[in-house]
Amino acid sequence: MRFITGCAVLAIFFSASASANPLIDQLIGVTSTYLEQEVTQYASTLGGEPRHEVQISRLDARLRLPLCAEDALSAQLESPEIPVGRVTVRVTCNGPSPWRLFVPAQVSLYQQVVVSTRPLQRKSVISAQDIRLAERDTGLLGNNYLLDPAQAIGMQMKRNVNADTVLGHAQLEQNRLVQRGDKVVISAGNSSVNVRMPGEALEDGTLGAQIRVRNTRSNRVVRARVTGPGQVEVGM
Known part of the structure; x- marks a missing residue:
């Protein structure tokens, strides 16, 4: 042949x-x-x-x-x-x-993909008003696009983007609710008792992430789960 x-x-x-x-x-x-x-x-x-x-x-x-x-x-x-x-x-x-x-x-x-409605700044957290669906040629986008707005809402921008930019995993990351050096409240408890202590985050953390924190009263370093902005939780 x-x-x-x-x-x-x-x-x-x-x-x-x-x-x-x-x-x-x-x-x-x-x-x-x-x-x-x-x-x-x-x-x-x-x-x-x-x-x-x-x-x-x-x-x-x-x-x-x-x-x-x-x-x-x-x-x-x-x-x-x-x-x-x-x-x-x-x-x-x-x-x-x-x-x-x-x-x-x-x-x-041509598919409906998630695009920005306005310029978005690095570290800004995506809300429903920041995005919309628009038809684009996905053959030109590789794998860097999202089809569902829910995949973007609550995520954090990795870099600045202009309005009408296709958003994908290359531009987005999990929202860091806690950043290294932040003052946090450490909660520890069970059904009958709950203790709250001041602490300092030693790592960045997204919702549900396990990070190292320092109890600023005892100076002890523990691993805690991020539960919200400035909030972490340890088990008892």
Whole structure:
């Protein structure tokens, strides 16, 4: 089987009607049909039937290989694992003169993702008024986007962002209710007794996190669970 490497393709988008090479037309047809089927099936698993677009990259017009019978022609996604974004399709001819080509394409999948409604500052905590849903091409976003506003509310900004910025895990982190050096109230108790002591946080902590704190009365260091801003709890 003849194996055609990447030198046979050029990553320049084009109109399919511009091709005068029957082989190019055949490759465009089989790749487009395959990707349409794959992205439609993938989109159906996401709910809401998000719209999509498929653009095949230009192939080298100098490419000369025998046409392949339709029943001997097959296509398979080479990379990535899902048919969204920049993809490569392996087209194989298993006819009397076999060959294999890799065809690049761009698959756009438009979904409602979380974006900022206004500029947000580093360390600010996200509220419902700070975000909204807007349609974006997730094929251009990698994995850095959120589909549910609840995933962002209560999170803390890692860096400054402008209005209308897509928010994802790269921009967000758990809200630190306690930071190293903060004065905290240490609570210890059970159903019959509750003791409160002053302390100092020795580590940053998010809600529910276990951090080291120093009891400023006894100077003893203990591990305590963060229960709220400036509040930690130890077991008895």
